[in-house]
Amino acid sequence: MLASNLRPRLQHLLALFACAFFLLAGQFFLPLLGIEDDESLFASPLLAPRSWLYAIRIGHSTFPLMVMSYIGTLKTLLYKAVFRIARPGVWSAREPMVLAGAASIWIFYVLLRRVAGRRAAVLGALLLATDSCYLLTSVFDWGPVALQHLLLLGGGYFLVCFAQEPKSRTAHRALAGGFFLLGLAVWDKALAVWMLSGMALAAAAFYWRPIARLFTRRRAAIALLSFTVGAAPLLIFNFKTHWSTFRGNVKRDTTPVSAKAPMLMNTINGQGLFGYLTDEDWQTPHPRLPESAPARASAALAEITGHPRRTLMFYALLLALALAPLADAGGRRAIAFCLMAGAIAWLQMAMTANAGASVHHTILLWPLPQAIIAISFASAATRLRRAAGPVCALVLAVLLASNLLVANEYYVMMSRDGGSESWSDAIFPLSSRLESAHPPAVFCADWGIQDSLRLVSRGRLPTWDLTGGLTDPGILAGDGYLFVGRTADQEIFRGNTARIVTAAQAAGYRREMVDTISDGFGRPTFEIYRFVPAQR
Numbered sequence: 001m002l003a004s005n006l007r008p009r010l011q012h013l014l015a016l017f018a019c020a021f022f023l024l025a026g027q028f029f030l031p032l033l034g035i036e037d038d039e040s041l042f043a044s045p046l047l048a049p050r051s052w053l054y055a056i057r058i059g060h061s062t063f064p065l066m067v068m069s070y071i072g073t074l075k076t077l078l079y080k081a082v083f084r085i086a087r088p089g090v091w092s093a094r095e096p097m098v099l100a101g102a103a104s105i106w107i108f109y110v111l112l113r114r115v116a117g118r119r120a121a122v123l124g125a126l127l128l129a130t131d132s133c134y135l136l137t138s139v140f141d142w143g144p145v146a147l148q149h150l151l152l153l154g155g156g157y158f159l160v161c162f163a164q165e166p167k168s169r170t171a172h173r174a175l176a177g178g179f180f181l182l183g184l185a186v187w188d189k190a191l192a193v194w195m196l197s198g199m200a201l202a203a204a205a206f207y208w209r210p211i212a213r214l215f216t217r218r219r220a221a222i223a224l225l226s227f228t229v230g231a232a233p234l235l236i237f238n239f240k241t242h243w244s245t246f247r248g249n250v251k252r253d254t255t256p257v258s259a260k261a262p263m264l265m266n267t268i269n270g271q272g273l274f275g276y277l278t279d280e281d282w283q284t285p286h287p288r289l290p291e292s293a294p295a296r297a298s299a300a301l302a303e304i305t306g307h308p309r310r311t312l313m314f315y316a317l318l319l320a321l322a323l324a325p326l327a328d329a330g331g332r333r334a335i336a337f338c339l340m341a342g343a344i345a346w347l348q349m350a351m352t353a354n355a356g357a358s359v360h361h362t363i364l365l366w367p368l369p370q371a372i373i374a375i376s377f378a379s380a381a382t383r384l385r386r387a388a389g390p391v392c393a394l395v396l397a398v399l400l401a402s403n404l405l406v407a408n409e410y411y412v413m414m415s416r417d418g419g420s421e422s423w424s425d426a427i428f429p430l431s432s433r434l435e436s437a438h439p440p441a442v443f444c445a446d447w448g449i450q451d452s453l454r455l456v457s458r459g460r461l462p463t464w465d466l467t468g469g470l471t472d473p474g475i476l477a478g479d480g481y482l483f484v485g486r487t488a489d490q491e492i493f494r495g496n497t498a499r500i501v502t503a504a505q506a507a508g509y510r511r512e513m514v515d516t517i518s519d520g521f522g523r524p525t526f527e528i529y530r531f532v533p534a535q536r
Contacts, residue, residue: 018129026102034424035452036452038143038144044451045064047455048459049464054240071188097146098138100150117378120379133267133272133273137363149366154181156199176225177226187234191364194348201340202344203337264362269310270310274413277410284416301408309406323380327380345365427526435461440481445467445497445500446467446486446492450465469496509531512531
């Protein structure tokens with residue numbers, strides 16, 4: 001596979017195989033969990049009751065630009081077209097992001113081919129396609145991160161094309177396209193500045209001479225204009241709100257940076273989502289036995305291999321850094337670029353309040369670790385020549401096997417124990433039960449319910465958020481109004497339902513239970529209730 005005579009057609013077939021594997025693996029995970037609130041946030045401007053943070057009016061039409069101060073409506077616009085083809089639901093919400101993840105693997109492949117050659121490109125594509133955290137954050141995309149990877153890799157690819165062929169007929173189009181995609185990435189999620197600043201500083205440190213030779217006023221104007229057009233919605237929002245994206249989100253975290261380092265390591269070795277996406281056996285009263293032949297085979301494989309939860313990628317990264325001196329000057333420079341860009345980006349998220357301690361942040365650094373490993377290992381194979389072929393093939397096989405076994409363990413656990421509180425499949429029977437009651441209003445008393453219900457019900461439920469507490473006691477007297485919260489042991493905002501009930505009692509009302517909704521594993525998850533006058 002890593003032999004020097006690897007032909008271009010075989011390279012492309014291997015890269016396509018990596019993309020196809022990623023796409024197929026996504027199909028197995030896609031139906032396993034319920035819809036999480038952040039995963040469904042993009043649909044808030046599309047489905048009733050529609051909501052957004054900022055919009056502009058042109059004539060008689062309203063165009064939402066931002067759903068949060070740092071998340072734009074790029075994904076919303078994409079799904080406006082998707083929902084015209086397929087009804088809102090699990091498949092239509094997740095499948096496009098799986099496709100985006102597969103496309104990002106292909107772009108990573110062609111980018112590495114230009115930067116480090118065919119060996120590194122094939123190796124990088126295979127490692128990225130089998131990375132369980134990359135797969136799961138793309139399938140469920142609660143970050144959101146899938147479009148971030150696609151846009152940053154696409155922008156990087158166009159800029160490398162421009163840098164390598166500055167006199168070609170399409171050079172200026174590549175320059176414009178690259179900066180436009182980077183601007184879109186910032187609008188999609190302003191946290192893209194972490195990676196952009198890291199890449200910019202690393203490029204200045206290791207490629208300043210080639211960049212200086214490419215610089216002209218015309219090219220600088222093209223780059224600036226293209227980036228501005230891509231990021232225009234975010235810039236408009238900040239101009240109108242006195243740069244609230246940065247004032248509201250850039251807050252220094254006093255927690256030591258070292259406290260967030262374990263999450264970075266857990267993302268690299270693949271274990272960062274155990275216990276977050278999944279539940280454990282001890283949390284599941286009735287674990288689901290595998291029924292289909294693939295499910296039984298998967299469970300048997302997990303049993304035979306000892307239920308692995310860590311890949312060997314962290315050790316592979318350390319080995320890659322140790323082998324980096326074997327690379328030629330171009331390879332060493334590319335490795336140094338990836339290392340510096342990733343370090344700068346990670347330090348920014350680690351020093352920011354409420355950031356860097358979750359996989360949906362650390363995964364934004366991807367695919368830099370895979371690039372470092374691929375470039376270093378491919379360079380070592382080239383330097384060592386004949387002796388390296390069997391060794392590199394064996395190392396690659398072991399790495400891929402460790403990645404696949406951890407991904408398999410995620411599949412087994414999701415199938416057997418279901419999702420955690422935020423990912424519970426109880427959201428589906430909850431939506432059906434509420435729709436059958438035809439309530440004039442549904443008040444959601446815990447985080448992670450409203451946006452999920454909006455998507456699952458396809459906007460047919462008039463939901464309102466009560467996570468901030470009961471601020472208007474008048475809603476207690478609403479005819480037919482229903483309230484939804486989680487059971488005490490499942491609450492995300494602990495004690496929120498109790499506080500609402502206490503406030504209602506002070507206003508002269510008592511809670512009357514309507515129904516309790518369990519998940520597919522028999523766990524009572526949601527409570528539906530109403531408030532009636534205490535004298536009744």
